[in-house]
Amino acid sequence: MGRRILVVDDEPDILELTRLSLVREGYEVETAATGEEALACLRRSRPDLVVLDLMLPDRPGTDVCRVIRTTPELSDVAVIMLTARGDEVDRIVGFELGADDYVTKPFSPRELGLRVKAILRRGVEEKTESEHLKQHGLELDLSRHRCLHRDEEIALTAKEFLLLAALMRRPGRVLTRERLLEEVWGEGIAVTLRTVDTHMKRLREKLGPAGDLIDTVRGVGYRFRE
Amino acid sequence: MGRRILVVDDEPDILELTRLSLVREGYEVETAATGEEALACLRRSRPDLVVLDLMLPDRPGTDVCRVIRTTPELSDVAVIMLTARGDEVDRIVGFELGADDYVTKPFSPRELGLRVKAILRRGVEEKTESEHLKQHGLELDLSRHRCLHRDEEIALTAKEFLLLAALMRRPGRVLTRERLLEEVWGEGIAVTLRTVDTHMKRLREKLGPAGDLIDTVRGVGYRFRE
DNA sequence: TCACATCGTCACCGAATCGTCACATTTCCT
DNA sequence: AGGAAATGTGACGATTCGGTGACGATGTGA
Numbered sequence: 001m002g003r004r005i006l007v008v009d010d011e012p013d014i015l016e017l018t019r020l021s022l023v024r025e026g027y028e029v030e031t032a033a034t035g036e037e038a039l040a041c042l043r044r045s046r047p048d049l050v051v052l053d054l055m056l057p058d059r060p061g062t063d064v065c066r067v068i069r070t071t072p073e074l075s076d077v078a079v080i081m082l083t084a085r086g087d088e089v090d091r092i093v094g095f096e097l098g099a100d101d102y103v104t105k106p107f108s109p110r111e112l113g114l115r116v117k118a119i120l121r122r123g124v125e126e127k128t129e130s131e132h133l134k135q136h137g138l139e140l141d142l143s144r145h146r147c148l149h150r151d152e153e154i155a156l157t158a159k160e161f162l163l164l165a166a167l168m169r170r171p172g173r174v175l176t177r178e179r180l181l182e183e184v185w186g187e188g189i190a191v192t193l194r195t196v197d198t199h200m201k202r203l204r205e206k207l208g209p210a211g212d213l214i215d216t217v218r219g220v221g222y223r224f225r226e
Numbered sequence: 227m228g229r230r231i232l233v234v235d236d237e238p239d240i241l242e243l244t245r246l247s248l249v250r251e252g253y254e255v256e257t258a259a260t261g262e263e264a265l266a267c268l269r270r271s272r273p274d275l276v277v278l279d280l281m282l283p284d285r286p287g288t289d290v291c292r293v294i295r296t297t298p299e300l301s302d303v304a305v306i307m308l309t310a311r312g313d314e315v316d317r318i319v320g321f322e323l324g325a326d327d328y329v330t331k332p333f334s335p336r337e338l339g340l341r342v343k344a345i346l347r348r349g350v351e352e353k354t355e356s357e358h359l360k361q362h363g364l365e366l367d368l369s370r371h372r373c374l375h376r377d378e379e380i381a382l383t384a385k386e387f388l389l390l391a392a393l394m395r396r397p398g399r400v401l402t403r404e405r406l407l408e409e410v411w412g413e414g415i416a417v418t419l420r421t422v423d424t425h426m427k428r429l430r431e432k433l434g435p436a437g438d439l440i441d442t443v444r445g446v447g448y449r450f451r452e
Numbered sequence: 453t454c455a456c457a458t459c460g461t462c463a464c465c466g467a468a469t470c471g472t473c474a475c476a477t478t479t480c481c482t
Numbered sequence: 483a484g485g486a487a488a489t490g491t492g493a494c495g496a497t498t499c500g501g502t503g504a505c506g507a508t509g510t511g512a
Binding site for chain 4: 453454455456457458459460462463464465466467468469470471472473474475476477478479480481482
């Protein structure tokens with residue numbers, strides 16, 4: 001669980017020091033010096049937590065944070081902001097921006113380590129509910145948006161992933177196309193029912209042999225093998 | 227679906243911040259500052275969930291929670307308690323009070339949002355959990371759309387399944403062809419009455435020995451053995 | 453900007469399912 | 483027993499349903 005961290009700061013020294021201290025505490029650490037770099041890395045490797053400097057060369061850290069929170073695939077990533085003074089803390093943490101915590105510069109590695117640990121632990125607690133589905137060798141990591149079959153990664157698109165998640169959340173239960181549309185696409189969205197079929201086909205295709213785990217119940221809907 | 231939330235807290239700031247963050251996540255939110263207000267609002271607008279501070283000016287939140295749980299019309303409302311420390315958690319969430327979850331102050335809106343989402347989802351699932359009919363070794367699971375006879379699966383078509391369900395829902399009672407048409411095919415559908423006979427035949431055939439459980443009541447209709 | 457991935461829709465096909473009919477059988481009545 | 487009415491049964495054509503491949507629109511990263 002929660003192990004991978006991205007550190008974003010434009011000062012090479014701070015970046016390196018932070019990286020080292022976190023690595024020493026057992027985390028996998030990546031680094032980025034700009035907001036763009038950071039976003040690219042986020043999309044690529046989906047870390048569990050981002051330590052984000054408020055001041056970056058290309059765009060403010062607040063901006064990056066906002067992008068993270070408004071991107072569905074990233075919204076589970078925890079964010080710790082690095083800020084010069086404790087001023088705008090209220091705005092940063094939580095409300096307007098949705099960061100999970102902040103640390104004022106200058107900070108000791110130990111302090112950061114403690115915050116990181118606390119945040120990640122909280123994250124784990126939240127996620128233990130059912131963010132991880134596992135059935136018949138098929139594994140879905142909801143928070144990380146990943147799908148494994150016999151430990152081999154299967155690349156799914158957003159819709160395919162949500163579709164599979166909806167089915168796997170209630171194994172054995174038949175879900176009508178209407179229900180699936182509602183759950184995956186959202187309520188009141190105007191999409192043909194048959195669209196579900198198409199996505200189901202693509203999903204089965206990608207799942208390969210595991211595609212058989214999805215049953216078609218003629219005249220009713222689809223169901224995941226119990 | 228679960229959308230409406232009541233937030234109860236006596237601190238205006240927290241109240242407003244919480245309200246905002248929940249509204250932003252797409253919920254309809256009402257607020258109350260006292261226990262009495264909260265109960266009034268509950269009775270009036272029946273929200274799906276209450277976020278309830280433990281400390282209120284007029285009466286403890288635990289008290290409010292107890293009232294909710296012991297009022298039949300309100301017992302479906304989910305409750306999330308806000309508490310200062312993780313101390314009395316067991317008592318709160320467990321049997322004594324019957325809250326569904328708790329969040330310790332201070333909390334980030336994100337954290338609360340996640341809890342809310344989880345709780346509401348759970349509620350929906352429980353309510354959708356549907357019938358399971360079982361008679362004379364014949365078993366019908368509506369939500370899974372499965373039919374078992376002595377633990378052996380019997381594959382039924384949609385119509386056959388609905389027909390059998392209609393009969394099994396009222397064992398011993400005779401259902402006319404008209405009634406069955408209405409129930410299985412829907413009202414105002416133009417289908418010959420004799421169509422029911424045909425489906426009944428196919429159904430009995432598939433049920434094998436259990437087919438005898440369906441009696442024909444000459445001149446009236448069909449009935450499932452009591 | 454371009455290439456590429458994703459998504460929604462459509463049209464077509466084969467197969468499962470359905471509805472109806474004609475005929476056989478049973479039941480009930482006189 | 484004889485006949486009428488109701489139900490069982492088998493066959494057949496019609497319809498529905500889901501799988502599938504293709505296409506165009508849209509969005510997104512390089």
